[in-house]
Amino acid sequence: MNTKNASNTLAQAQQHLIAGEYNQAAKLYEQAIASEPDVIPHYWYLGLMLLLQNKEIEAQITWMLPLADVEEENIPAYTQELTEVLQLEAERRENLEEFSLAWVIRQHIKEINSFDINNLLKIVQLSFKIDKFEGVEFEELEIIELLNSQNFVDLNLELLQQVLQQVLETPPFNKSSIDFIKSCLPYLINTPYFIDVLPAVMKIGHIFKLPATAAHLLRLYLNLDSNNLEILRHLAIFYQNAKNYSQAIETAKLCLSLSTEIADKIFAVHLILCNLVTTGGYWEEICSTKQELEALQQDLITSQPHALDEVRTLGLLTASFALPHLEDNPDNFRKIHNQLAQICQKNIQAIYHQEFKRYSERHISHRKTANYQNKLKIGYVSYALRRHSVGWLARWLFQHHNREHFEIYTYLINYDLGDEISQNWYVNKADKAHKLGIKALEVAEKIYDDEIDILVDLDSITLDVSCEVMSLKPAPIQVTWLGWDASGIPAIDYFIADPYVLPDSAQDYYTEKILRLPQTYIAVDGFEVGIPTLRRQDLDIPNDAVIYLSSQRVYKRHPETTKWQMKIIKEVPNSYFLIKGDAEEEPIKQFFYKIAEEEGVERSRLRFLPQDPSEAVHRANLTIADVVLDTYPYNGATTTLETLWMGIPLVTRVGQQFAGRNSYTMMMNAGITEGIAWTDEEYVEWGVRLGKDEALRQQVVWKLKASRQTAPLWNGKQFTRDMEKAYEQMWQSYIEGK
Structure with a gap:
């Protein structure tokens, strides 16, 4: 076969390969081998054609044939040549999204070179794509050992980060997964790719609700950067959520010792106080910590910072959470807290200036064209519309809402896919439900895009994301109901109460307008009740x-x-x-x-x-x-x-x-x-x-x-009618410009 004919034969074989006609391509490569038995790449391609026909043993035999006759010192070069042929075909299949075939080809590359770390990582990545990942791949492929030994060259850091990200987002985590994560961190810690790792750890701790696992991962990070204040704060929170209160206190105290900014000190002291209170003891330390927190809050109010970053800003409001548990002095508490809320809102609106401006401009134009005859769009935003006190109590409002006059939207922050309360009550019973993560701007944009008339916050300061959303004021009327208490954020217009739950003087120290429903600010139609498991005799308590x-x-x-x-x-x-x-x-x-x-x-x-x-x-x-x-x-x-x-x-x-x-x-x-x-x-x-x-x-x-x-x-139905009348009153006042 002359050179021109050989070239034509190989070109035809390539066309058959692209067309998926592997048998025809194989015959052409067999012809090429018969004519040019010493041209070793012909064997590589013939073996590939056999592999694509699921003839794996024949493919391996074909690849071995030319290697039997070459000098030993030349084998690595030929092996590399074969690897490159398979690598190119695997990449082509990945681009075509033929992931199963790419996975098979890369398994054969592994057989040829088990130390090719990038190929091993690709196998894991493809395992996710074809739903074959079982968590044991790292041990089977010896990836962890290889990463720890650094016995490789040209590690693809972007690929490593992508695989790590996929692992971090796919619980449950076994020891192999944890060991893999640990082996990755030294390579990524000082690279731009590490910034993508931390959000995944946050997701593990907050969305997947695995705080102990998230804490373990952050401890690995601290082995490399022991004084990172942001990581220490998150670690203290995860310890707290995992009910490891002593470790949470120790970590929060370390945060305090490393803090130089007042806002950082406030959040650290808040973490210490929350965990001290949660342990139920150490009352003298609780009282002194409370005084320290209040003094820091007053210092920050005096300094009036207007350029706090997002993290420090959001820590200001949640830091007030523990104080009402310790003292019943709302006049004094709210004077301080309301000023912190104002500082918080100013900073958030400055950080997201363009979005806030866009929201405000539409509110102004919307007021001029608002029509009382249309259905009111009511949006409920919360992380607690699930197996949570708020989730249990808010159900009847959703059950009894008048759908002829109101459209109901829910914005479920940190949505838990496994929670039947969320699904049955707050997704299925809403006209439109958004299952969201923990990014405030994403939540605010959804509310703005839905053109919500009245936005109801059920979290108050128990969640910083909700505070951030409300500070941006994505809806023209904003209300707090049912949660911890009023948040004091100036962008919130109303706080729902009743004749009893707040004294007559409360309006003097609330920034929100207190809207008192005629009877009760909460009502339920009842509760599900199970079978009791407690008996007096089991507790050694007499019947009388x-x-x-x-x-x-x-x-x-x-x-x-x-x-x-x-x-x-x-x-x-x-x-x-x-x-x-x-x-x-x-x-x-x-x-x-x-x-x-x-x-x-x-x-x-x-x-x-x-x-x-x-x-x-x-x-x-x-x-x-x-x-x-x-x-x-x-x-x-x-x-x-x-x-x-x-x-x-x-x-x-x-x-x-x-x-x-x-x-x-x-x-x-x-x-x-x-x-x-x-x-x-x-x-x-x-x-x-x-x-x-x-x-x-x-x-x-x-x-x-x-x-x-x-x-x-x-009487949940009557309560719902009272809430709806309150919404209508709010809307009427709004369109009248009051």
Whole structure:
């Protein structure tokens, strides 16, 4: 075969290859080999054609034939030549998105050269694309060992980052995955690619809700950069979310020692305070830390910073979270908090100046053309529309909304794909639902694009993303409802309340206009109840004993309120106190034992209960109690509703702040005044009276059971009508320019 004919034959073979006609191409390469048996590349291509026909053994034999007759020192060069042929074909198949075929070809490259790190990484990447990744590939391919030994050249860092990103975004994580991540970090730490790794770790911790895994990954990073303040902050948060409170406190204290900016110090002290409160002990340190936080907040207000970055800005509002748990002084608290909220909003609007300007300009033009006759578009934004107190309580508003007059939109931040509450109530029952991540601008743009008329925030300062969204004011009317309390952000127009949950003087220290619904700011049609698992005999409590119960998260525990509760137990013979909450077991026990000893109550009268496996079982188990003792200065909310629904008498101390009046408004809207205390002494008196007077307890139980058919608290439909009237009033005021 002359050179011209050989060239034509190879060109035809290539055309057959591209056309997928592998058998015809193979015949042409066989002809080329017959004519030119010493031209080794012909064997490479013939073997490739056989491989593409699933004749893997024949392909391998074909590749081995020419190597049997060459000098040993020339084998590496020929092997490299074969690898390049297969590499080009694998890349061509990847470009054609024929990933399964590319994966097979790269497996053969691995057989030829098991140390080609880039090829091994490509195999893993392709495993994801064809849903074959099982988490054991790193060990089987010996990638981790190779990365740790650095026994390779020309590592493709971009490819390494892409594979790492895919691993980080694909839980669950096994030891092999963790070891791979660890082996990658030294290569990426000082490169532009590392910036893409941190968001993936945030996603693991916050969206996939694997804070312990996220903390482990950040610790690996700190091995390389031990004083990185941003990483330490995130690490402290992940420790806290993983309930590793001692490590969270230690890490937050390290953050504080490394901080030079006031905003950084505020956030570090906030983290320390939250974790101290959550452990339920160390009260002297809690008080001194609270004072330190308030002093730092005042220093920042005095300095009036206008150029804080996004991270520091958002930390300002969430740093106030713990304070109402410690003191009922809303006048003083809100004066400070509202100023922080104003600083926060100014900085966020400056950071996203163009977006904020665009939103504002449309609000101005929209007001001129607004039509009251159209359906109002109501948007609800929250991370808590899931298995969460807010998620359980907001359901009935979605159930009863009048769809002839209102279009309902939901913006689910940090959406949990596995949460049936989100799906069944807040996705399926919305006219349009957006399942979003944790980027505030993405959320704000969706709200703006949907042309929402009234945006309702259910998170308040419990989520910095929601605060950022509301600060940008993507909707012309913005409202806070149901969450922690009003956020104080000036861009929020209204705060939903009722005649009881805020005192008459509250408007003096709220920046939002307080809109009081006629009866109650919250109502539910009821709760799902399971089968009880608690028995008196299992707790070694006599059948004729009086059982008091307090079921709250530990950060709502206050030593002064706990003293009142111990006074009640001491005063009521044959009484026991069940304590249920979520914290480190030993510290919370010591917290209660210490106060019990001070008040002369035997430890044997206290019982500590674990969390129940589900909300429905928790509600069923409430019925073991004769009386529930509420917390103060931060009352129960969902727990109070559940207690009243189950027909159990409740003792609550009424405060001045929103969080200190939740149980009061709920009891009033259930038609119950027995157990409402206006002083510390009354709290103890009601607790003792309800414990000693069985007839009084039974009377309250009957009232609560009868209230299910009559009380505003259990009428979700009427509550929804009241909310809708409030929305219409807001809209009317808006289009009239008031």
